[in-house]
Amino acid sequence: MAIPAHIRENFETLLRAAQNGDLAIMECKDARSGIPRYVICAVGRHEGDYAFTPFGHLAEGNPFEAYVPPE
Numbered sequence: 001m002a003i004p005a006h007i008r009e010n011f012e013t014l015l016r017a018a019q020n021g022d023l024a025i026m027e028c029k030d031a032r033s034g035i036p037r038y039v040i041c042a043v044g045r046h047e048g049d050y051a052f053t054p055f056g057h058l059a060e061g062n063p064f065e066a067y068v069p070p071e
Contacts, residue, residue: 017042
């Protein structure tokens with residue numbers, strides 16, 4: 001299974017943010033369910049304000065039970 005180019009680019013951005021110490025975790029609400037989610041964000045600056053770019057949320061419970069690895 002090939003990983004799409006835009007996913008690779010987002011991952012590279014996430015790695016750069018981590019190397020620069022520009023990552024944050026924010027408590028947000030899921031837009032559909034309203035359930036709290038803990039979202040990994042890159043932190044940047046835009047016109048003097050902080051800008052948070054969400055990349056995904058941390059898995060609830062045991063992440064080994066949430067995903068099936070490729071075969």
